[in-house]
Amino acid sequence: MQPWDTDRASSLIQELQQLPGALLPILHALQDEFGYVDQTAVPLIAEALNISKAEVHGVISFYHDFRHELPGRHILKMCRAESCQSMGCDRVIEHVEKRLGAKLGETTADGSFTLDAVYCLGNCALSPAVLLDGKPYGRVSAQVADFLIDDVRRRA
Amino acid sequence: MKVFVPCDMAALSVGADAVARAISEQVAARRLDVTVVRNGSRGMFWLEPLVEVETAKGRVAYGPVTAESVQGLFDAGFLEGKAHTLCLGPTEEIPYLKKQERLTFARCGIVDPLSLSDYVSRDGYKGLQRALTMTPEALVEEVTQSGLRGRGGAGFPTGIKWKTVLHAAADQKYIVCNADEGDSGTYADRMIMEGDPFVLIEGMTIAGFAVGATSGYIYLRSEYPHAFKTLKRAIAIAYEKGYLGADVAGSGKHFDLDVRLGAGAYICGEETSLLESLEGKRGQIRPKPPLPAIEGLFGKPTVVNNVISLATVPIILDKGADFYKDFGMGRSRGTLTIQLAGNIKYGGLVEKAFGITLREAIYDFGGGTHSGRSFRAVQVGGPLGAYFPESLLDTPLDYEAFAAKKGLVGHGGIVVFDDTVDLARQARFAMEFCAIESCGKCTPCRIGSTRGVEVIDRIIANQDRMKNLEVLDDLCELMLDGSLCALGGLTPYPVLSAVQHFPEDFDKPAVPPPPAQMAPKGQESSSWR
Numbered sequence: 001m002q003p004w005d006t007d008r009a010s011s012l013i014q015e016l017q018q019l020p021g022a023l024l025p026i027l028h029a030l031q032d033e034f035g036y037v038d039q040t041a042v043p044l045i046a047e048a049l050n051i052s053k054a055e056v057h058g059v060i061s062f063y064h065d066f067r068h069e070l071p072g073r074h075i076l077k078m079c080r081a082e083s084c085q086s087m088g089c090d091r092v093i094e095h096v097e098k099r100l101g102a103k104l105g106e107t108t109a110d111g112s113f114t115l116d117a118v119y120c121l122g123n124c125a126l127s128p129a130v131l132l133d134g135k136p137y138g139r140v141s142a143q144v145a146d147f148l149i150d151d152v153r154r155r156a
Numbered sequence: 157m158k159v160f161v162p163c164d165m166a167a168l169s170v171g172a173d174a175v176a177r178a179i180s181e182q183v184a185a186r187r188l189d190v191t192v193v194r195n196g197s198r199g200m201f202w203l204e205p206l207v208e209v210e211t212a213k214g215r216v217a218y219g220p221v222t223a224e225s226v227q228g229l230f231d232a233g234f235l236e237g238k239a240h241t242l243c244l245g246p247t248e249e250i251p252y253l254k255k256q257e258r259l260t261f262a263r264c265g266i267v268d269p270l271s272l273s274d275y276v277s278r279d280g281y282k283g284l285q286r287a288l289t290m291t292p293e294a295l296v297e298e299v300t301q302s303g304l305r306g307r308g309g310a311g312f313p314t315g316i317k318w319k320t321v322l323h324a325a326a327d328q329k330y331i332v333c334n335a336d337e338g339d340s341g342t343y344a345d346r347m348i349m350e351g352d353p354f355v356l357i358e359g360m361t362i363a364g365f366a367v368g369a370t371s372g373y374i375y376l377r378s379e380y381p382h383a384f385k386t387l388k389r390a391i392a393i394a395y396e397k398g399y400l401g402a403d404v405a406g407s408g409k410h411f412d413l414d415v416r417l418g419a420g421a422y423i424c425g426e427e428t429s430l431l432e433s434l435e436g437k438r439g440q441i442r443p444k445p446p447l448p449a450i451e452g453l454f455g456k457p458t459v460v461n462n463v464i465s466l467a468t469v470p471i472i473l474d475k476g477a478d479f480y481k482d483f484g485m486g487r488s489r490g491t492l493t494i495q496l497a498g499n500i501k502y503g504g505l506v507e508k509a510f511g512i513t514l515r516e517a518i519y520d521f522g523g524g525t526h527s528g529r530s531f532r533a534v535q536v537g538g539p540l541g542a543y544f545p546e547s548l549l550d551t552p553l554d555y556e557a558f559a560a561k562k563g564l565v566g567h568g569g570i571v572v573f574d575d576t577v578d579l580a581r582q583a584r585f586a587m588e589f590c591a592i593e594s595c596g597k598c599t600p601c602r603i604g605s606t607r608g609v610e611v612i613d614r615i616i617a618n619q620d621r622m623k624n625l626e627v628l629d630d631l632c633e634l635m636l637d638g639s640l641c642a643l644g645g646l647t648p649y650p651v652l653s654a655v656q657h658f659p660e661d662f663d664k665p666a667v668p669p670p671p672a673q674m675a676p677k678g679q680e681s682s683s684w685r
Contacts, residue, residue, distance in 0.1 A: 020435075020454065021416070021434050021435045021436040021454075022436055023436030023437070024416065024417065024418075024419060024433065024434075024436055025416065025417075027419070028378075028417055028419070049436070055437075058438050059436070059437060059438055062421065062438040062439060062440075062595075063418075063419035063420055063421050063439070064419070064420035064421060065378055065418075065419035065420035066419060079340075081340030081539065081589075082340040082341060082498065082535055082539060082571050082582070082585070083340045083341045083497040083498040083569075083571045084340070085582075085585070086498035086499040086571055086572065086573045086574070086577065087498065087499055087526065118379060118420070119338065119340065119422060119539075119589065119592075119593070120337075120338055120339065120340045120341075120342075120379065121165075121379050122165065122166075122337060122342070122343040122345075122346040122379065122380060123165060123166045123169050123343065124340060124341045124342065124343055124495065124497030124498065124503070124569070124571070125166065125201035125202070125343070125495070125496060125497050125500070125503025125504050126166055126169055126170060126201050126204075126503065127497065127498060127499075129169065131379075134381055135168070136165050136166070136168050136169035136382075137169050137170075138166060138169035138170050138201075139170065
């Protein structure tokens with residue numbers, strides 16, 4: 001992940017601004033590059049797309065995906081929808097929250113993990129499901145979650 | 157010689173990449189002439205990673221394979237299809253697959269998803285070839301005659317939708333594929349996009365020719381990064397080989413296609429929210445009318461169809477409306493892609509003609525609960541579907557039969573719960589989910605869902621329980637009648653069905669409400685929540 005860079009952000013915006021309905025592609029590109037959408041991007045995007053800053057802000061805040069600040073080094077998305085509930089995801093989530101000292105939607109104090117709630121990853125025949133740094137895992141018990149966290153920490 | 161290891165996201169989630177690596181290592185070490193093909197999934201997820209070997213007698217399956225078991229498989233002669241404890245015999249003979257009627261999923265799990273020659277050699281683009289000989293009116297008529305209804309959940313006849321767009325005069329029309337498969341318990345769209353993307357591209361191209369649209373978008377949820385990569389590459393290949401662009405398959409006809417990512421909003425599976433989102437706006441729903449078929453994307457006439465609806469169009473055109481119509485029951489024609497999920501022993505994709513009962517799906521295919529405990533409830537049709545008890549398991553999977561029991565078939569997801577489930581908690585979650593995902597446009601959904609959570613908390617805490625059950629009933633009626641779209645309008649289904657079929661769960665000793673509501677991520681500043 002690159003540190004926030006206004007020039008780089010401007011050139012990303014420029015690359016995409018001609019697309020019909022360019023705002024979501026632009027926001028995704030910024031977040032892919034920097035890990036979040038910095039506040040300073042709002043006026044840049046507004047000017048490029050000829051819309052108000054309020055409209056840009058409204059879109060960023062509407063969607064669960066877009067982050068307002070830098071997330072942890074690793075992102076653990078845990079599904080808490082019905083299929084995963086039926087296989088005990090609530091217990092796994094509680095275990096991980098305790099272990100990492102952070103709740104869903106929060107980042108650990110040491111900045112190593114961000115925990116996110118998601119509602120369905122489309123892996124419902126192998127519930128509970130998680131996505132760790134974009135990699136899918138199925139049948140995630142508390143032990144499997146521990147293993148995944150340990151493994152990430154070992155490699156760090 | 158070919159060995160197949162799925163690249164489907166679910167297979168990856170249980171180690172398919174490690175298995176593929178281990179196989180490649182053995183192939184190199186043993187100096188064998190073997191190609192490892194990354195296919196889609198056959199949809200038998202308890203057997204994943206399911207490895208298949210091409211033999212003289214057809215494909216032989218082994219599963220679930222782990223990286224550690226690979227060396228033993230080579231030693232046992234699995235390349236010749238020989239015996240091993242993981243051997244499942246010829247893939248096509250596995251009863252779970254053999255009992256199915258795979259039309260839309262005819263190729264999924266068999267072909268290399270990104271091989272256009274695989275696609276064409278297995279009847280791919282035959283539908284398009286026939287479509288090119290037909291007038292737009294005849295094309296729309298064929299789809300109408302097939303009886304195909306929207307597989308996203310609403311079950312609206314696809315042909316009728318197309319007809320409206322065909323007859324709308326405009327300088328530009330669009331085909332939009334709704335790939336925002338947000339319902340828990342569903343993954344059929346994901347599987348087809350990862351396992352057979354060209355069938356969706358072909359279906360959208362045919363739809364474009366039928367209604368006179370030259371541009372298409374696939375709106376894909378961001379939770380599906382693997383499908384995104386596969387679609388991007390498949391679209392690039394289709395352009396390269398002349399199946400997309402200014403001269404589709406040498407016909408002189410034009411069709412462009414792009415895939416766009418959503419951003420984690422369930423509501424964008426509602427077609428008007430989806431269109432707003434595609435236009436780069438907040439995914440708030442639009443009041444109807446005007447219908448998207450008249451004023452859709454960028455104000456132009458637009459067909460919005462689900463992935464499975466569009467991916468079914470090629471086989472309808474190839475084999476004819478009568479062939480497709482022959483499957484099914486009543487007004488539900490063709491096949492339903494049932495997705496068995498949750499607490500189920502044999503979870504997976506079951507494509508069957510409409511009409512099999514829930515019991516057959518859950519027991520004959522699914523084998524009962526995964527935990528081995530007794531069955532208690534099933535939610536069909538995603539988070540807005542009703543909870544059914546044992547006594548309703550003989551309901552056939554058919555749009556009208558489900559509607560008669562105040563349930564919905566929806567997108568065909570079936571989530572099974574064992575006897576540890578607490579239906580009062582599930583009802584609470586239905587309201588909580590609606591509160592988290594509400595777009596905020598209409599009051600019954602925006603406010604009603606939050607009030608719903610509070611009322612259910614009081615019921616669980618045994619505060620004026622009878623009175624609050626009445627309030628809940630009233631609130632549900634209001635949301636049903638007063639919401640602008642299906643999110644607020646159908647959230648009462650899981651709630652009321654839980655109360656109706658599982659009243660004992662609302663009559664337990666008091667449990668105090670949880671200390672604080674979880675703030676939905678990124679929405680902390682939105683006061684209306």
